[in-house]
Amino acid sequence: MIVLAAYEVGLSVETTRKLFRRDVFERCGFFARWEGERARLLKHFAEYGLDIAPCFAQWSRGEAFMYSVNHPKIRCIHDIAGSFLKRLGVEPIVSGIKPVDDFLNGACYPVYPEIAEAFGTQGSYLFKLPDEYRLISLERFVELSFAAYSRLPPRSIQVESTFRARYDHVKTVVVEAAR
Numbered sequence: 001m002i003v004l005a006a007y008e009v010g011l012s013v014e015t016t017r018k019l020f021r022r023d024v025f026e027r028c029g030f031f032a033r034w035e036g037e038r039a040r041l042l043k044h045f046a047e048y049g050l051d052i053a054p055c056f057a058q059w060s061r062g063e064a065f066m067y068s069v070n071h072p073k074i075r076c077i078h079d080i081a082g083s084f085l086k087r088l089g090v091e092p093i094v095s096g097i098k099p100v101d102d103f104l105n106g107a108c109y110p111v112y113p114e115i116a117e118a119f120g121t122q123g124s125y126l127f128k129l130p131d132e133y134r135l136i137s138l139e140r141f142v143e144l145s146f147a148a149y150s151r152l153p154p155r156s157i158q159v160e161s162t163f164r165a166r167y168d169h170v171k172t173v174v175v176e177a178a179r
Helices: 002-008 013-017 022-028 030-046 053-059 074-087 113-118 138-150 161-178
Strands: 066-068
Touching: 002 013, 002 138, 002 161, 013 138, 022 030, 022 113, 022 161, 030 053, 030 113, 053 074
Parallel strands: none
Antiparallel strands: none
16 A cells, blocks of 8 residues: 555655555554454354454464465465364364465565564565566555556556555555655
8 A cells, every 4th residue: 555655656666665664553553453354254154153263362473374464375275174164063083284275476575574473473565576586675565556557558456345444544654654
């Protein structure tokens, strides 16, 4: 959201890179999202008769358990499948062997160090491009994002309605922080 907002208001790559800091994250509300998102996810699974709270507690310890906002690591999917099998009365086989993690082929976004620290995990500013097994820096991510955006007609990027209010808030923060 920060990169798109910065691009839309005409900031440079370097100015955009400098927006990746704790005070901007706080003003964007990034630190305040954890509990609400956690509760929403647990409630959603509970609506289908699955209690994933114990799994979620395990996922939350140590390294990040998501590759992006909607792509969990395979251990999460494996645990959810096991919970589902148990709900059906089938005891899952416990072998320690997990399926191939195809989401790793896609883009992987880091948990920024300032945010990771607040939640007791490790963070970075290294991004993984889709279909490649190499990492790029935050600076390169911003450059590539700006290049991709520049190939599109002005104002053609539409933020999904469920994220629009959050995006508008981030955009306001970006404008104020860049002054």
